[in-house]
Amino acid sequence: MQAQYPPVVISGTGLYRPPYVITNAELVDAFNAYADQQNAQHAEAIASGERAAVPHSSVEFIEKASGIKQRYVIEKAGVLDPARMYPRFTPRGDGELSLMAEIAVDAARQALAQAGRTGADVDAVLCASANMQRAYPAMAVEIQQALGAGGYGFDMNVACSSATFALEQAFNAVRTGSARCVLVVNPEITSAHLEWRDRDCHFIFGDVCTALLVERADTAVSADAWEILGTQLATQFSSNIRNNFGFMNRAEDRDPDARDLTFYQEGRKVFKEVVPMAAAHIEAHLARLGLEPTQVRRYWLHQANQGMNQLVIKKLVGADAGSDVAPLILDEYANTASAGSIIAFQHHRADLQAGDTGVICSFGAGYSIGSVVVRKR
Numbered sequence: 375m376q377a378q379y380p381p382v383v384i385s386g387t388g389l390y391r392p393p394y395v396i397t398n399a400e401l402v403d404a405f406n407a408y409a410d411q412q413n414a415q416h417a418e419a420i421a422s423g424e425r426a427a428v429p430h431s432s433v434e435f436i437e438k439a440s441g442i443k444q445r446y447v448i449e450k451a452g453v454l455d456p457a458r459m460y461p462r463f464t465p466r467g468d469g470e471l472s473l474m475a476e477i478a479v480d481a482a483r484q485a486l487a488q489a490g491r492t493g494a495d496v497d498a499v500l501c502a503s504a505n506m507q508r509a510y511p512a513m514a515v516e517i518q519q520a521l522g523a524g525g526y527g528f529d530m531n532v533a534c535s536s537a538t539f540a541l542e543q544a545f546n547a548v549r550t551g552s553a554r555c556v557l558v559v560n561p562e563i564t565s566a567h568l569e570w571r572d573r574d575c576h577f578i579f580g581d582v583c584t585a586l587l588v589e590r591a592d593t594a595v596s597a598d599a600w601e602i603l604g605t606q607l608a609t610q611f612s613s614n615i616r617n618n619f620g621f622m623n624r625a626e627d628r629d630p631d632a633r634d635l636t637f638y639q640e641g642r643k644v645f646k647e648v649v650p651m652a653a654a655h656i657e658a659h660l661a662r663l664g665l666e667p668t669q670v671r672r673y674w675l676h677q678a679n680q681g682m683n684q685l686v687i688k689k690l691v692g693a694d695a696g697s698d699v700a701p702l703i704l705d706e707y708a709n710t711a712s713a714g715s716i717i718a719f720q721h722h723r724a725d726l727q728a729g730d731t732g733v734i735c736s737f738g739a740g741y742s743i744g745s746v747v748v749r750k751r
């Protein structure tokens with residue numbers, strides 16, 4: 375006999391949006407200045423065929439290939455300095471709140487306020503992100519302390535699917551009774567682990583942090599509660615999106631001039647392989663819950679590429695579905711790794727009515743796909 379679990383809701387969400395915008399035009403100007411500098415510096419090697427010239431980037435390409443128009447970043451001047459092309463962060467002492475924890479606390483406080491809760495109500499914190507600022511102590515434990523939360527906290531990383539995978543952990547912890555109120559935070563400081571000098575990927579990411587509060591429906595006091603009807607996670611190994619940066623690097627005696635080991639991908643392969651996987655995953659999850667894709671009022675999809683989302687939706691509900699069915703936020707935020715589908719949920723749920731069903735779905739490195747089916751209470 376299947377166990378009967380109490381209903382569980384997402385009772386609040388929060389969003390930390392960094393203070394600086396980088397438009398595509400600004401980004402391309404900085405990249406092209408860097409390319410010109412490199413090409414001037416290596417003119418002889420380029421002329422002799424020993425080295426390839428760095429080609430220019432273009433706003434038209436970025437917008438056509440991805441749909442991204444701008445991104446938010448925590449620090450802008452360092453990224454746009456052609457001699458640097460990394461954000462410039464001031465190191466903090468061990469006694470100070472770390473940057474990742476700071477943006478997570480900001481988003482978390484908004485989620486708590488929306489849910490009518492305080493930090494003291496939280497008894498589990500999951501910090502789920504594509505990259506952690508450090509290995510330990512866990513970011514989640516620092517965030518737990520900063521919020522005055524009890525219970526336990528841990529970090530988890532499933533790249534772009536970190537938030538949906540964490541939602542399943544939160545859902546299970548609450549419905550089985552191992553926690554009463556779980557905070558999920560997704561601080562994504564992508565600007566610090568993006569190779570801004572690589573034309574193929576320099577436009578893809580933006581910084582942000584999202585937060586979600588998960589608790590039992592019968593004790594929730596939120597006026598905007600979303601019952602979790604079910605979660606479904608899937609992974610399938612692929613090397614098409616990788617970040618090989620890690621503690622082993624310094625022991626590997628690599629070429630110091632080789633490309634940065636952080637994010638790189640075979641974007642076109644990812645596009646082709648992930649679209650059918652994501653559509654089939656969502657369809658199977660909905661079927662398990664006795665639902666047809668056309669019965670879903672809104673899809674809050676992972677925000678990596680406009681064309682990918684259009685194809686996923688076309689496979690699910692037909693050609694005519696527009697932004698009302700699957701809203702895009704990547705034009706404004708770019709790809710924010712695990713936070714993308716949660717930002718879409720944050721900005722595009724207020725118009726739904728009680729009883730409306732929606733799907734939060736992420737897809738990305740691993741490959742990993744996570745879907746969470748919710749219904750407005």
Ligand code: CO8
Pocket residue numbers: 430431432435436439440504533534564565567568573574575577579615637639640641642643644645678679682709711737738739
């Ligand atoms: N400007 C001008 N031309 C360019 C540029 C540029 N910036 N970049 C590439 N080109 C050129 C290429 O050189 C190529 O030229 P040619 O045809 O002569 O060889 C041409 O444009 C076409 O290049 P692509 O085939 O690469 O272009 P696509 O049409 O495939 O578009 C995209 C590239 C936008 C990257 C697209 O493939 C895409 O979005 N794919 C899906 C990717 C995806 O979803 N990835 C998930 C990543 S996120 C994740 O899961 C983990 C993230 C962890 C966080 C990391 C934070 C840093």
